[in-house]
Amino acid sequence: MPARLRALVTVLCAAVLGALLPATAAHAASRTVQGGRLDWGIKSSFQTYVTGPIAKGSYSLTGGAATVGGGGFRFHSASGAYDGAAGSFRAGFSGGVHFLGHRTDSGAYQLDLTLSRPTVSVAGSSGTLFVDVVSKAKETGAVTTSRQVPFATLSLGGIDMRGDGDEVVLTNLPATLTAQGARSFAGYYTAGTALDPVSLSADVEPAAVPKASSTPKPSMSPAKKETSDGTLKNGAVDWGVRRTFREYVTGDIARGRWTLSAGAQDGGALFRFPKGEGTFTGGDLKASFAGAVAFTGERGLDLRLSGVRAVVEDGEGTLYADVTSPDLTAKKVPLVTFAAKGLKAKGGLAKVTEAPAKLTAEGAAAFGGMYRAGTAMDPVSLAVALTADAALPALPDLGSTPTPSASPAPSSSPSARKDAAQPVASGTGGDGGFPALPVGLAAGALLLAGAAYTVVRSRRTRVAVETAPAPAPAQAPTPAAPQDQATAPAKENGPGTGPGSGPRG
Ligand code: HEM
Incomplete structure (x- = not known):
């Protein structure tokens, strides 16, 4: 055994x-x-x-x-x-x-x-x-x-x-x-x-772990430190878009649903866009993530977000996505901005946790003008791993129960x-x-x-x-x-x- x-x-x-x-x-x-x-x-x-x-x-x-x-x-x-x-x-x-x-x-x-x-x-x-x-x-x-x-x-x-x-x-x-x-x-x-x-x-x-003052900390040992060249080994963005939007989608106005595909995970309140690729140097991040989410329902609701990207420059973060909707079809649309001051890697991991996010003007257009530019959207969390041994945090909604290795085909239809x-x-x-x-x-x-x-x-x-x-x-x-x-x-x-x-x- x-x-x-x-x-x-x-x-x-x-x-x-x-x-x-x-x-x-x-x-x-x-x-x-x-x-x-x-x-x-x-x-x-x-x-x-x-x-x-x-x-x-x-x-x-x-x-x-x-x-x-x-x-x-x-x-x-x-x-x-x-x-x-x-x-x-x-x-x-x-x-x-x-x-x-x-x-x-x-x-x-x-x-x-x-x-x-x-x-x-x-x-x-x-x-x-x-x-x-x-x-x-x-x-x-x-x-x-x-x-x-x-x-x-x-x-x-x-x-x-x-x-x-x-x-x-x-x-x-x-x-x-x-x-x-x-x-x-x-x-x-x-x-x-x-x-x-x-x-x-x-x-x-x-x-x-109880502190043992006499013994040197393992992290001080240079042999243990894995260095990074700034290339991401992995990464994930966790974002729920907006709680009231999700409720509108499944509620009695749109009577719809959301569907995740291409590796995106549904936590219930957060969607995870995984497989981050890109670079992190000097506190600046350029990363793209896998996964897509589609919100569909009555009254013409059909908003698809894919090609999620996160860019942090000078402490200011922007979340981009490719948008397909009746109102806007465009690539690399800046959806929300979020604060990411002093983003640093610790233990091979750089993280932004629940940063308040504001809708951009382009983002407002993606939502068919339902929200004005500047509207608070769900906070953005992201984590990028710079070393192969740095583990991403679990999607908080679901915890870290192992997921099956084979990803089942996306499906959201009750039938x-x-x-x-x-x-x-x-x-x-x-x-x-x-x-x-x-x-x-x-x-x-x-x-x-x-x-x-x-x-x-x-x-x-x-x-x-x-x-x-x-x-x-x-x-x-x-x-x-x-x-x-x-x-x-x-x-x-x-x-x-x-x-x-x-x-x-
Ligand atoms: C017009 C009002 C209602 C009528 C005519 C009604 C009728 C019935 C009938 C005939 C059954 C038996 C079903 C069976 O044995 O197969 C039943 C079961 C049941 N009803 Fe209602 N009901 C009413 C309202 C409610 C309400 C307000 C509740 C509250 C939650 C309720 C909860 C239940 C439950 C828990 C069962 C047992 C289900 C099971 O596990 O088999 N009912 N009802």
Whole structure:
């Protein structure tokens, strides 16, 4: 058995048996969780009921949520804390799902329920899933909004969450409805009803290495330093364009979608344009990136951005793209400007993190004059690697769960969801589901721990694994359902913000 695989097996077995993982001196009390996704179908029979012949309804996704194969929804942008010594974990995710059904002759919906911003909290052997609930009373039609309702109890099956890894992975945790959660379902479900199982993966900031003053720092050793000639080895731009624009695209005006292709990744709130090529010298950057995003919808919405370039000169950054739209078709259009003062390489990496971005006049034309020049767009993050060993930060929305090596064909049409284990509601070309264990291992884990397994692991010991083929979803959603813009999106977290903080963009 390869050493790296053995490492995971050891961690897995220890976790399943409830044995203590060795605590090291480097344990920080609590470390930040930043980046990661949660996959949960809520309750598949509810999805089937809402979209079926009884409720004749639909669901729509809010705040960058996506669908994944097997009828699950994907919530993104984990943000929270993990205490490896105590084994406690809490992380909030962004995105929501809005269910509508039982339309009356007057056009109102008797069933109108939005669940958003799931938060998983685990302490010791018990876990709770909280969600924001916006629901309409069946009898009176009164709408109530309740934040972070303890919605489901998660069963950890005796798994020990203690450890010092820098990634938390929880897969298929059985979830049962709480009494508070049951209130959202007009009495049709009671407390204790089984919901769909919950899976998540989240990145944990590495523990600070204790300072050893007497020993020389490894970075001082000239032999270790890899030099750069200013040529980029890799790079990525992370940009969500504009939150309100994304909501307009998927909302009830444009009733559309976005589709990523050519290697671009969809994080939910951010799009990643990868494979940076170019130069970085003296704080100035000239780089081009792969990937394309197309926003399409009703009322003639058809805006395609590709050929993304970033230029930083004298501390001023500009993001360019090739634009194809009914209003403008042009190459190398400067879309936004952003501040990038004092851009420097550290450890072979030069980064701009969430720089506020302003629309240019040419950018305003690309958006059909919908926004004026100077409008604040989503902040720009970029990272370029100058040495082969410099690792780019993970896309914050999704965290660093490995993606399958082969990039599936781009697809965003609901009818193309059958064979997908990738999020598709927002379109994607590259992201996969959760890593599945090799079959034999998974079977062993299932015997020992029921349906769930937990891995608190170091990214260094990660094993290359295949994405499990997902079964076809039981029910394709009705596309482009009216979306209540007033519910989840205004409260969504952007990466780099804590639960409950304001919107990005
Ligand atoms: C005009 C109003 C409504 C009518 C006539 C109605 C009717 C029904 C019927 C006949 C079923 C049984 C479906 C089956 O057994 O296959 C059902 C199930 C259900 N209804 Fe409604 N309903 C209404 C409103 C609501 C509302 C406001 C909610 C709130 C979320 C709701 C939530 C549910 C749930 C959770 C189920 C069980 C679905 C399952 O898992 O199988 N219903 N409803």
